[in-house]
Amino acid sequence: MVRYFLAALLLLAVGASGQRLDSLTLSKMRLNFIVPDMPAFKSLGAGPSNLLRPSTPMPIAVALSEFFQGDKFVIPRAFALEVAPAQLLHASNTVFQLDRQYKQYRTWHSFRVSLGSARDTALGVNARKLALGFRINLVNKGDMATDRQALRQIIDALGQLRLETRAIRKAFAASHIGDIKAWALEANPSDSALVRAAALIDQVPDWDYYLHQKIKTDTVWAQAYEQFVYTSKAPEFDAWFAGFKKAYKQENWNADKLDIALAIMGASRDSLLGNIRFAQAGWWSTYALRTGKNGQTLIGINAGIAADTALKKNAAHYFSISVPVRYVFGTNRVKGFGECQYQYRGRYAEHHSFINLGAEFNPVDGLWLNVYGGVDHNYTAGKGSFVTNLDIKITLPEKFNLF
Protein backbone atom coordinates (compact mmCIF):
# COMPACT_ATOMS: atom_id res chain seq x y z
CA MET A 1 0.00 0.00 0.00
CA VAL A 2 2.93 2.32 0.69
CA ARG A 3 3.98 1.71 -2.93
CA TYR A 4 0.56 2.79 -4.17
CA PHE A 5 0.76 5.88 -2.02
CA LEU A 6 4.21 6.84 -3.32
CA ALA A 7 3.07 6.15 -6.88
CA ALA A 8 0.09 8.45 -6.35
CA LEU A 9 2.38 11.21 -5.09
CA LEU A 10 4.67 10.74 -8.13
CA LEU A 11 1.72 10.84 -10.54
CA LEU A 12 0.46 13.96 -8.85
CA ALA A 13 3.80 15.70 -9.21
CA VAL A 14 4.15 14.68 -12.88
CA GLY A 15 0.57 15.71 -13.63
CA ALA A 16 0.96 19.02 -11.94
CA SER A 17 4.19 19.86 -13.73
CA GLY A 18 2.42 19.01 -16.97
CA GLN A 19 0.07 21.87 -16.15
CA ARG A 20 2.83 24.46 -16.58
CA LEU A 21 3.63 24.65 -12.91
CA ASP A 22 7.32 24.36 -13.55
CA SER A 23 7.86 28.05 -12.95
CA LEU A 24 6.11 28.06 -9.59
CA THR A 25 8.07 28.60 -6.43
CA LEU A 26 6.50 28.25 -3.04
CA SER A 27 6.87 31.60 -1.44
CA LYS A 28 7.50 32.99 1.93
CA MET A 29 4.03 34.45 1.74
CA ARG A 30 2.11 31.21 2.34
CA LEU A 31 0.54 31.07 5.78
CA ASN A 32 1.23 27.67 7.31
CA PHE A 33 -1.73 27.28 9.63
CA ILE A 34 -2.56 23.82 10.97
CA VAL A 35 -3.25 21.18 8.34
CA PRO A 36 -7.02 20.57 8.26
CA ASP A 37 -8.42 17.12 9.04
CA MET A 38 -9.24 15.10 5.94
CA PRO A 39 -12.69 13.53 5.47
CA ALA A 40 -11.20 10.42 3.85
CA PHE A 41 -8.93 9.97 6.87
CA LYS A 42 -11.78 10.52 9.32
CA SER A 43 -13.94 8.09 7.40
CA LEU A 44 -11.38 5.34 8.01
CA GLY A 45 -12.08 5.59 11.72
CA ALA A 46 -8.49 6.55 12.46
CA GLY A 47 -9.43 8.17 15.76
CA PRO A 48 -12.25 8.32 18.29
CA SER A 49 -12.98 12.01 17.77
CA ASN A 50 -15.29 12.75 14.86
CA LEU A 51 -14.46 16.44 14.73
CA LEU A 52 -13.27 17.47 11.28
CA ARG A 53 -10.92 20.34 11.97
CA PRO A 54 -11.25 23.19 9.49
CA SER A 55 -8.31 25.31 8.45
CA THR A 56 -6.93 27.24 5.51
CA PRO A 57 -6.76 24.99 2.41
CA MET A 58 -3.35 23.54 1.54
CA PRO A 59 -2.34 22.51 -2.00
CA ILE A 60 -1.23 19.05 -0.79
CA ALA A 61 -1.46 17.44 2.63
CA VAL A 62 -0.89 13.97 4.01
CA ALA A 63 -2.29 12.45 7.20
CA LEU A 64 -0.88 9.38 8.91
CA SER A 65 -1.93 7.46 11.95
CA GLU A 66 0.86 6.69 14.38
CA PHE A 67 3.64 4.60 12.89
CA PHE A 68 5.52 3.20 15.85
CA GLN A 69 4.76 0.55 18.40
CA GLY A 70 6.98 0.57 21.45
CA ASP A 71 10.42 1.40 20.07
CA LYS A 72 9.78 0.11 16.54
CA PHE A 73 8.57 1.87 13.44
CA VAL A 74 5.71 0.15 11.66
CA ILE A 75 3.63 0.81 8.56
CA PRO A 76 0.91 3.29 9.54
CA ARG A 77 -2.47 1.68 10.01
CA ALA A 78 -4.15 4.45 8.06
CA PHE A 79 -3.08 7.30 5.84
CA ALA A 80 -4.68 9.77 3.46
CA LEU A 81 -3.68 12.29 0.85
CA GLU A 82 -5.65 15.48 0.22
CA VAL A 83 -5.19 17.77 -2.76
CA ALA A 84 -6.77 21.09 -3.71
CA PRO A 85 -7.12 20.73 -7.51
CA ALA A 86 -7.61 24.44 -8.19
CA GLN A 87 -4.44 25.28 -6.31
CA LEU A 88 -2.39 22.59 -8.05
CA LEU A 89 -3.77 22.85 -11.55
CA HIS A 90 -3.75 26.63 -11.72
CA ALA A 91 -1.95 27.90 -14.80
CA SER A 92 -0.72 31.48 -15.02
CA ASN A 93 -2.58 32.18 -18.27
CA THR A 94 -5.92 31.81 -16.55
CA VAL A 95 -5.29 34.41 -13.86
CA PHE A 96 -7.06 37.15 -15.80
CA GLN A 97 -10.19 35.06 -16.25
CA LEU A 98 -10.13 33.98 -12.64
CA ASP A 99 -9.84 37.59 -11.51
CA ARG A 100 -13.15 38.43 -13.14
CA GLN A 101 -14.91 35.49 -11.55
CA TYR A 102 -13.25 35.66 -8.19
CA LYS A 103 -16.22 34.75 -6.04
CA GLN A 104 -16.86 31.56 -7.94
CA TYR A 105 -13.15 30.91 -8.06
CA ARG A 106 -12.78 31.34 -4.32
CA THR A 107 -15.21 28.50 -3.65
CA TRP A 108 -13.52 26.29 -6.23
CA HIS A 109 -10.18 27.22 -4.75
CA SER A 110 -11.16 25.70 -1.42
CA PHE A 111 -12.50 22.46 -2.90
CA ARG A 112 -10.37 19.51 -1.90
CA VAL A 113 -10.36 15.82 -2.66
CA SER A 114 -8.86 13.27 -0.30
CA LEU A 115 -8.09 9.61 -0.73
CA GLY A 116 -7.34 7.39 2.23
CA SER A 117 -6.55 3.78 2.93
CA ALA A 118 -6.31 1.64 6.04
CA ARG A 119 -5.96 -1.96 7.10
CA ASP A 120 -9.15 -3.60 8.34
CA THR A 121 -8.16 -6.52 10.52
CA ALA A 122 -11.77 -7.07 11.60
CA LEU A 123 -12.67 -8.01 8.02
CA GLY A 124 -9.71 -10.20 7.19
CA VAL A 125 -5.95 -10.59 7.34
CA ASN A 126 -5.41 -8.72 4.06
CA ALA A 127 -8.55 -6.61 4.22
CA ARG A 128 -8.40 -2.96 3.23
CA LYS A 129 -10.56 0.12 3.57
CA LEU A 130 -10.47 2.78 0.89
CA ALA A 131 -12.13 6.19 1.32
CA LEU A 132 -12.77 9.08 -1.00
CA GLY A 133 -13.58 12.46 0.53
CA PHE A 134 -14.61 15.92 -0.67
CA ARG A 135 -14.70 19.14 1.26
CA ILE A 136 -15.38 22.77 0.70
CA ASN A 137 -14.75 25.86 2.78
CA LEU A 138 -17.71 28.25 3.20
CA VAL A 139 -16.27 30.68 5.75
CA ASN A 140 -12.55 31.39 5.85
CA LYS A 141 -11.79 34.49 7.87
CA GLY A 142 -8.18 35.16 8.71
CA ASP A 143 -7.18 34.78 5.07
CA MET A 144 -4.95 37.73 4.26
CA ALA A 145 -5.91 37.58 0.59
CA THR A 146 -9.55 38.43 1.33
CA ASP A 147 -9.15 40.56 4.46
CA ARG A 148 -9.81 44.10 3.24
CA GLN A 149 -8.40 45.68 6.38
CA ALA A 150 -5.12 43.80 5.94
CA LEU A 151 -5.07 44.61 2.22
CA ARG A 152 -5.58 48.28 3.04
CA GLN A 153 -2.52 48.25 5.31
CA ILE A 154 -0.45 46.57 2.58
CA ILE A 155 -1.66 49.07 -0.02
CA ASP A 156 -0.75 51.99 2.22
CA ALA A 157 2.75 50.56 2.64
CA LEU A 158 2.95 50.09 -1.13
CA GLY A 159 2.13 53.79 -1.52
CA GLN A 160 5.17 54.65 0.55
CA LEU A 161 7.22 52.17 -1.51
CA ARG A 162 6.04 53.89 -4.70
CA LEU A 163 7.23 57.29 -3.52
CA GLU A 164 10.55 55.92 -2.28
CA THR A 165 11.14 53.98 -5.49
CA ARG A 166 10.36 57.08 -7.57
CA ALA A 167 12.94 59.07 -5.61
CA ILE A 168 15.58 56.34 -5.98
CA ARG A 169 14.99 56.08 -9.73
CA LYS A 170 15.33 59.80 -10.09
CA ALA A 171 18.58 59.80 -8.12
CA PHE A 172 19.88 56.93 -10.26
CA ALA A 173 18.86 58.71 -13.48
CA ALA A 174 20.53 61.94 -12.30
CA SER A 175 23.78 60.09 -11.72
CA HIS A 176 23.61 58.75 -15.30
CA ILE A 177 22.23 61.82 -17.05
CA GLY A 178 24.65 61.46 -19.98
CA ASP A 179 23.39 57.97 -20.79
CA ILE A 180 19.76 59.02 -20.36
CA LYS A 181 20.26 61.92 -22.79
CA ALA A 182 21.85 59.56 -25.32
CA TRP A 183 18.88 57.17 -25.10
CA ALA A 184 16.44 60.06 -25.44
CA LEU A 185 18.26 61.43 -28.51
CA GLU A 186 18.33 57.99 -30.10
CA ALA A 187 14.61 57.45 -29.53
CA ASN A 188 13.38 60.93 -30.38
CA PRO A 189 15.79 63.07 -32.48
CA SER A 190 13.16 65.81 -32.85
CA ASP A 191 13.76 66.75 -29.21
CA SER A 192 17.51 67.02 -29.74
CA ALA A 193 17.93 70.72 -28.92
CA LEU A 194 15.92 70.36 -25.72
CA VAL A 195 17.73 67.22 -24.65
CA ARG A 196 21.24 68.47 -25.47
CA ALA A 197 20.63 71.61 -23.41
CA ALA A 198 19.36 69.68 -20.39
CA ALA A 199 21.55 70.13 -17.32
CA LEU A 200 19.17 68.47 -14.88
CA ILE A 201 17.38 65.13 -15.24
CA ASP A 202 13.97 66.82 -15.03
CA GLN A 203 14.84 68.77 -18.18
CA VAL A 204 15.03 65.53 -20.23
CA PRO A 205 11.45 64.78 -21.31
CA ASP A 206 10.35 61.30 -20.27
CA TRP A 207 13.67 60.36 -18.67
CA ASP A 208 11.75 57.83 -16.54
CA TYR A 209 10.45 56.08 -19.67
CA TYR A 210 13.93 55.65 -21.15
CA LEU A 211 15.34 54.45 -17.85
CA HIS A 212 12.54 51.96 -17.31
CA GLN A 213 12.95 50.54 -20.81
CA LYS A 214 16.68 50.13 -20.30
CA ILE A 215 16.36 48.42 -16.93
CA LYS A 216 13.77 46.03 -18.33
CA THR A 217 15.76 45.04 -21.40
CA ASP A 218 19.43 45.35 -20.45
CA THR A 219 20.78 43.13 -17.68
CA VAL A 220 23.89 45.30 -17.19
CA TRP A 221 21.73 48.34 -16.45
CA ALA A 222 19.35 46.25 -14.37
CA GLN A 223 22.26 45.12 -12.20
CA ALA A 224 23.63 48.63 -11.95
CA TYR A 225 20.24 49.86 -10.78
CA GLU A 226 19.92 47.03 -8.24
CA GLN A 227 23.36 47.87 -6.90
CA PHE A 228 22.37 51.54 -6.63
CA VAL A 229 19.22 50.61 -4.71
CA TYR A 230 21.29 48.37 -2.44
CA THR A 231 23.87 51.02 -1.65
CA SER A 232 21.39 53.85 -1.25
CA LYS A 233 18.70 53.77 1.40
CA ALA A 234 16.66 50.88 0.03
CA PRO A 235 12.92 50.84 0.66
CA GLU A 236 12.04 48.80 3.72
CA PHE A 237 8.83 47.37 2.34
CA ASP A 238 9.99 43.74 2.15
CA ALA A 239 11.09 43.65 5.78
CA TRP A 240 7.86 45.35 6.79
CA PHE A 241 5.79 42.85 4.80
CA ALA A 242 7.57 39.84 6.31
CA GLY A 243 6.86 41.19 9.80
CA PHE A 244 3.28 42.03 8.89
CA LYS A 245 2.67 38.50 7.63
CA LYS A 246 4.17 36.98 10.76
CA ALA A 247 2.02 39.14 13.03
CA TYR A 248 -1.05 38.41 10.91
CA LYS A 249 -0.51 34.67 11.31
CA GLN A 250 -0.11 35.00 15.06
CA GLU A 251 -3.34 36.97 15.30
CA ASN A 252 -5.47 34.92 12.93
CA TRP A 253 -4.81 31.21 13.52
CA ASN A 254 -8.12 31.15 15.45
CA ALA A 255 -10.23 33.15 12.98
CA ASP A 256 -13.74 31.94 12.09
CA LYS A 257 -14.04 29.09 9.57
CA LEU A 258 -16.77 26.78 8.34
CA ASP A 259 -16.11 23.60 6.39
CA ILE A 260 -18.48 20.94 5.08
CA ALA A 261 -17.28 17.57 3.86
CA LEU A 262 -18.45 14.24 2.54
CA ALA A 263 -16.67 10.91 2.38
CA ILE A 264 -17.55 7.50 1.01
CA MET A 265 -15.70 4.45 2.22
CA GLY A 266 -15.51 0.97 0.78
CA ALA A 267 -13.96 -2.18 2.18
CA SER A 268 -12.48 -5.26 0.60
CA ARG A 269 -11.32 -8.60 1.96
CA ASP A 270 -8.14 -8.21 -0.09
CA SER A 271 -6.28 -5.46 -1.88
CA LEU A 272 -8.18 -5.88 -5.17
CA LEU A 273 -10.17 -2.80 -6.14
CA GLY A 274 -12.79 -4.96 -7.85
CA ASN A 275 -13.76 -6.54 -4.54
CA ILE A 276 -14.55 -3.27 -2.79
CA ARG A 277 -18.07 -3.01 -1.38
CA PHE A 278 -19.80 0.01 0.11
CA ALA A 279 -19.09 0.27 3.82
CA GLN A 280 -19.91 3.79 4.95
CA ALA A 281 -20.90 7.30 3.88
CA GLY A 282 -20.30 10.24 6.17
CA TRP A 283 -20.98 13.95 6.26
CA TRP A 284 -19.22 16.56 8.41
CA SER A 285 -19.70 20.19 9.18
CA THR A 286 -17.56 22.15 11.61
CA TYR A 287 -17.71 25.78 12.60
CA ALA A 288 -14.59 27.26 14.15
CA LEU A 289 -15.34 30.34 16.20
CA ARG A 290 -12.72 32.76 17.48
CA THR A 291 -13.03 32.76 21.28
CA GLY A 292 -10.88 35.49 22.77
CA LYS A 293 -7.43 36.44 21.59
CA ASN A 294 -5.86 32.99 21.96
CA GLY A 295 -8.82 30.63 21.84
CA GLN A 296 -11.06 28.94 19.35
CA THR A 297 -14.23 26.90 19.82
CA LEU A 298 -14.95 24.16 17.31
CA ILE A 299 -18.52 22.94 17.03
CA GLY A 300 -19.04 19.99 14.74
CA ILE A 301 -21.54 17.47 13.56
CA ASN A 302 -20.91 14.19 11.82
CA ALA A 303 -23.65 11.95 10.49
CA GLY A 304 -23.29 8.79 8.51
CA ILE A 305 -24.77 5.56 7.25
CA ALA A 306 -22.75 2.39 7.53
CA ALA A 307 -23.30 -1.16 6.33
CA ASP A 308 -23.09 -3.85 8.95
CA THR A 309 -20.76 -5.81 6.72
CA ALA A 310 -19.01 -5.32 3.42
CA LEU A 311 -18.95 -9.06 2.77
CA LYS A 312 -22.45 -9.57 1.42
CA LYS A 313 -24.71 -7.67 -0.97
CA ASN A 314 -27.78 -7.49 1.25
CA ALA A 315 -26.15 -5.76 4.17
CA ALA A 316 -28.27 -3.85 6.66
CA HIS A 317 -27.52 -0.15 7.06
CA TYR A 318 -27.36 1.84 10.25
CA PHE A 319 -27.33 5.52 11.09
CA SER A 320 -24.82 7.16 13.39
CA ILE A 321 -24.32 10.73 14.53
CA SER A 322 -21.70 12.59 16.54
CA VAL A 323 -21.68 16.08 17.98
CA PRO A 324 -18.19 17.08 19.15
CA VAL A 325 -17.31 20.42 20.75
CA ARG A 326 -13.66 21.34 21.24
CA TYR A 327 -12.07 24.37 22.88
CA VAL A 328 -8.55 25.14 21.69
CA PHE A 329 -6.19 27.52 23.46
CA GLY A 330 -2.65 28.58 22.60
CA THR A 331 -0.64 29.94 19.69
CA ASN A 332 -0.46 28.96 16.04
CA ARG A 333 2.31 26.42 16.64
CA VAL A 334 1.36 25.00 20.06
CA LYS A 335 -2.18 24.55 21.29
CA GLY A 336 -3.91 22.57 23.95
CA PHE A 337 -7.54 21.54 23.81
CA GLY A 338 -10.37 19.90 25.68
CA GLU A 339 -13.20 18.16 23.88
CA CYS A 340 -16.57 16.62 24.63
CA GLN A 341 -18.35 14.44 22.12
CA TYR A 342 -21.74 12.79 22.10
CA GLN A 343 -22.12 9.86 19.70
CA TYR A 344 -24.99 7.56 18.76
CA ARG A 345 -23.90 4.31 17.10
CA GLY A 346 -26.92 2.90 15.29
CA ARG A 347 -25.51 -0.53 14.64
CA TYR A 348 -25.47 -1.34 18.33
CA ALA A 349 -28.03 1.30 19.38
CA GLU A 350 -25.39 2.69 21.76
CA HIS A 351 -24.96 6.16 23.22
CA HIS A 352 -21.38 7.20 23.87
CA SER A 353 -19.58 10.17 25.29
CA PHE A 354 -15.92 10.91 24.64
CA ILE A 355 -14.18 13.41 26.88
CA ASN A 356 -10.57 14.06 26.04
CA LEU A 357 -7.62 16.41 26.37
CA GLY A 358 -5.02 16.91 23.69
CA ALA A 359 -2.57 19.14 21.90
CA GLU A 360 -1.58 20.26 18.44
CA PHE A 361 2.13 20.82 17.77
CA ASN A 362 4.03 22.23 14.84
CA PRO A 363 7.60 21.08 15.72
CA VAL A 364 9.01 21.86 12.27
CA ASP A 365 7.73 23.72 9.24
CA GLY A 366 5.16 21.59 7.41
CA LEU A 367 4.71 18.95 10.14
CA TRP A 368 1.79 18.90 12.55
CA LEU A 369 1.14 16.44 15.37
CA ASN A 370 -2.28 16.03 16.88
CA VAL A 371 -2.32 13.94 20.07
CA TYR A 372 -5.19 13.37 22.45
CA GLY A 373 -6.45 10.94 25.02
CA GLY A 374 -9.61 10.55 27.04
CA VAL A 375 -12.43 8.38 28.31
CA ASP A 376 -14.93 6.84 25.91
CA HIS A 377 -17.97 6.00 27.99
CA ASN A 378 -20.68 3.68 26.66
CA TYR A 379 -23.88 4.67 28.47
CA THR A 380 -25.88 1.82 26.97
CA ALA A 381 -23.48 -0.85 28.19
CA GLY A 382 -22.55 1.09 31.29
CA LYS A 383 -18.78 0.85 30.81
CA GLY A 384 -15.92 3.04 29.70
CA SER A 385 -12.41 2.79 28.34
CA PHE A 386 -9.36 5.04 28.07
CA VAL A 387 -8.42 5.86 24.46
CA THR A 388 -5.40 7.67 23.03
CA ASN A 389 -4.67 8.80 19.50
CA LEU A 390 -1.86 10.38 17.53
CA ASP A 391 -2.31 11.81 14.03
CA ILE A 392 0.57 13.09 11.96
CA LYS A 393 -0.20 15.64 9.28
CA ILE A 394 2.26 16.86 6.71
CA THR A 395 2.02 19.66 4.20
CA LEU A 396 4.48 21.57 2.05
CA PRO A 397 6.72 23.72 4.21
CA GLU A 398 6.46 27.46 3.73
CA LYS A 399 9.95 27.63 2.22
CA PHE A 400 9.75 24.52 0.06
CA ASN A 401 9.99 24.49 -3.74
CA LEU A 402 7.88 21.67 -5.15
CA PHE A 403 8.02 22.51 -8.85
Added chain:
Amino acid sequence: MKEVYFKPDGGALRAKAIFPHSSIAPVNYEIILREAGSNNTISLLQGDNLNPEDDVANLPFTPDLLNGRRVILDATYVGLNPALHNGYRIRLEIWQDNACLGFVEETGELTGKGQYTIMFIRLVAR
Protein backbone atom coordinates in the same frame (compact mmCIF):
# COMPACT_ATOMS: atom_id res chain seq x y z
CA MET B 1 6.69 54.70 -26.54
CA LYS B 2 3.27 53.34 -27.36
CA GLU B 3 1.21 55.86 -29.35
CA VAL B 4 -2.58 55.90 -29.15
CA TYR B 5 -4.52 57.88 -31.76
CA PHE B 6 -7.62 59.82 -30.80
CA LYS B 7 -10.15 62.12 -32.46
CA PRO B 8 -9.50 65.73 -31.44
CA ASP B 9 -13.14 66.53 -32.18
CA GLY B 10 -14.46 63.46 -30.33
CA GLY B 11 -15.64 62.94 -26.79
CA ALA B 12 -13.59 63.22 -23.60
CA LEU B 13 -10.74 60.77 -23.11
CA ARG B 14 -10.47 58.40 -20.17
CA ALA B 15 -7.56 56.35 -18.88
CA LYS B 16 -8.42 53.01 -17.37
CA ALA B 17 -6.07 50.82 -15.35
CA ILE B 18 -6.52 47.06 -14.99
CA PHE B 19 -4.69 45.09 -12.34
CA PRO B 20 -4.61 41.58 -10.88
CA HIS B 21 -7.29 41.01 -8.25
CA SER B 22 -6.39 42.47 -4.86
CA SER B 23 -6.47 38.98 -3.35
CA ILE B 24 -3.60 38.03 -5.66
CA ALA B 25 -1.56 41.24 -5.62
CA PRO B 26 -2.58 44.45 -3.83
CA VAL B 27 -1.63 47.50 -5.90
CA ASN B 28 -1.04 51.14 -5.08
CA TYR B 29 -0.99 53.35 -8.17
CA GLU B 30 -1.13 56.83 -9.62
CA ILE B 31 -2.28 57.87 -13.09
CA ILE B 32 -0.47 60.96 -14.31
CA LEU B 33 -0.88 63.26 -17.31
CA ARG B 34 2.31 64.84 -18.59
CA GLU B 35 2.52 68.01 -20.71
CA ALA B 36 3.70 67.77 -24.31
CA GLY B 37 7.45 68.35 -24.60
CA SER B 38 8.15 68.60 -20.87
CA ASN B 39 8.05 66.70 -17.63
CA ASN B 40 5.37 68.87 -16.01
CA THR B 41 2.66 66.59 -14.74
CA ILE B 42 -0.86 66.58 -13.35
CA SER B 43 -1.92 63.78 -11.03
CA LEU B 44 -5.22 62.41 -12.34
CA LEU B 45 -5.92 59.63 -9.88
CA GLN B 46 -4.30 57.88 -6.94
CA GLY B 47 -5.82 54.59 -5.90
CA ASP B 48 -5.70 50.88 -5.31
CA ASN B 49 -7.21 47.73 -6.80
CA LEU B 50 -9.72 46.99 -4.03
CA ASN B 51 -12.56 48.22 -6.27
CA PRO B 52 -11.68 47.61 -9.93
CA GLU B 53 -14.61 49.70 -11.20
CA ASP B 54 -13.13 52.95 -9.88
CA ASP B 55 -9.73 52.61 -11.57
CA VAL B 56 -10.68 55.10 -14.29
CA ALA B 57 -9.44 58.68 -14.67
CA ASN B 58 -11.11 61.33 -16.82
CA LEU B 59 -8.58 63.43 -18.69
CA PRO B 60 -9.21 67.04 -17.65
CA PHE B 61 -8.81 68.79 -21.00
CA THR B 62 -10.82 68.77 -24.20
CA PRO B 63 -9.29 66.34 -26.71
CA ASP B 64 -7.92 69.09 -28.96
CA LEU B 65 -5.53 70.03 -26.13
CA LEU B 66 -4.21 66.53 -25.55
CA ASN B 67 -2.00 65.96 -28.58
CA GLY B 68 1.51 64.94 -27.55
CA ARG B 69 0.69 64.49 -23.88
CA ARG B 70 1.60 61.27 -22.15
CA VAL B 71 -0.59 59.27 -19.82
CA ILE B 72 1.51 57.45 -17.22
CA LEU B 73 0.60 54.66 -14.86
CA ASP B 74 2.96 54.43 -11.90
CA ALA B 75 2.27 51.36 -9.72
CA THR B 76 3.70 49.29 -6.90
CA TYR B 77 2.38 45.84 -6.04
CA VAL B 78 3.20 42.69 -4.11
CA GLY B 79 2.16 39.08 -4.80
CA LEU B 80 0.50 37.62 -1.70
CA ASN B 81 1.04 34.01 -2.71
CA PRO B 82 3.21 33.56 -5.79
CA ALA B 83 3.12 29.80 -5.26
CA LEU B 84 -0.51 29.81 -6.36
CA HIS B 85 -0.70 32.95 -8.46
CA ASN B 86 2.66 33.73 -9.94
CA GLY B 87 1.60 35.53 -13.11
CA TYR B 88 0.34 39.08 -13.32
CA ARG B 89 -0.88 41.46 -16.00
CA ILE B 90 -1.19 45.23 -15.66
CA ARG B 91 -2.80 47.24 -18.42
CA LEU B 92 -3.35 50.93 -19.13
CA GLU B 93 -6.11 51.67 -21.64
CA ILE B 94 -7.25 54.88 -23.34
CA TRP B 95 -10.97 55.24 -24.08
CA GLN B 96 -12.94 57.71 -26.15
CA ASP B 97 -16.64 57.57 -27.04
CA ASN B 98 -17.06 54.14 -25.39
CA ALA B 99 -14.30 52.61 -27.48
CA CYS B 100 -10.89 51.46 -26.36
CA LEU B 101 -8.43 53.27 -28.60
CA GLY B 102 -5.37 51.38 -27.48
CA PHE B 103 -3.47 50.09 -24.52
CA VAL B 104 -0.09 49.24 -23.12
CA GLU B 105 0.34 46.10 -21.07
CA GLU B 106 2.94 44.49 -18.88
CA THR B 107 2.99 40.84 -17.88
CA GLY B 108 5.41 39.25 -15.50
CA GLU B 109 6.00 37.05 -12.53
CA LEU B 110 5.13 37.93 -8.97
CA THR B 111 8.03 37.46 -6.60
CA GLY B 112 6.41 37.94 -3.21
CA LYS B 113 8.43 41.11 -2.73
CA GLY B 114 7.50 44.69 -3.47
CA GLN B 115 7.52 45.34 -7.24
CA TYR B 116 7.27 48.50 -9.32
CA THR B 117 6.23 49.37 -12.84
CA ILE B 118 5.73 52.53 -14.85
CA MET B 119 3.80 52.50 -18.14
CA PHE B 120 3.50 55.23 -20.76
CA ILE B 121 1.10 56.09 -23.57
CA ARG B 122 1.65 59.04 -25.92
CA LEU B 123 -1.61 60.59 -27.14
CA VAL B 124 -1.60 61.52 -30.83
CA ALA B 125 -4.42 63.45 -32.54
CA ARG B 126 -5.52 62.01 -35.83
